[in-house]
Amino acid sequence: MHIALELEIPSDIRYIERVVEVVKQQCAQFAYPQRQCCLNIPVALSEALSNAILRGNGERLDAHVQVKIDVTQDRLILEVLDEGGGFDFEECLTDPTEPGNIEREDGRGLFLMTRLMDRIERFSNQGNVVRMTLKRHD
Numbered sequence: 001m002h003i004a005l006e007l008e009i010p011s012d013i014r015y016i017e018r019v020v021e022v023v024k025q026q027c028a029q030f031a032y033p034q035r036q037c038c039l040n041i042p043v044a045l046s047e048a049l050s051n052a053i054l055r056g057n058g059e060r061l062d063a064h065v066q067v068k069i070d071v072t073q074d075r076l077i078l079e080v081l082d083e084g085g086g087f088d089f090e091e092c093l094t095d096p097t098e099p100g101n102i103e104r105e106d107g108r109g110l111f112l113m114t115r116l117m118d119r120i121e122r123f124s125n126q127g128n129v130v131r132m133t134l135k136r137h138d
Contacts, residue, residue, distance in 0.1 A: 011063040040116040047109035048080040056082030076134045
């Protein structure tokens with residue numbers, strides 16, 4: 001079995017929790033482990049959505065965020081598309097535990113995403129896209 005969904009939400013942080021719930025429900029249908037459903041997926045997806053809304057779309061109320069969900073028994077792929085110009089993933093990826101970065105507030109979300117998901121990719125496709133892949137870990 002395979003589930004593929006596409007959602008489009010306004011560029012408003014109030015929608016983040018709803019999107020996370022939809023994804024968690026889909027993964028629960030495949031009996032994904034609790035840790036992945038309650039920690040990995042919600043934290044990583046919340047960070048990706050907040051980055052898309054706050055940074056990518058600059059909190060513009062006329063902008064939208066698209067979310068593509070593709071889940072199977074073995075893996076989850078999430079794509080978050082905003083209307084922004086993109087960013088340099090490697091340049092923005094900092095380790096907040098390093099002494100020079102402890103006081104910085106930026107980069108923590110990407111750092112968490114890379115630790116909680118198996119793969120993170122960024123590319124442009126009529127907007128900025130972050131693709132996250134999570135393999136099922138029982």
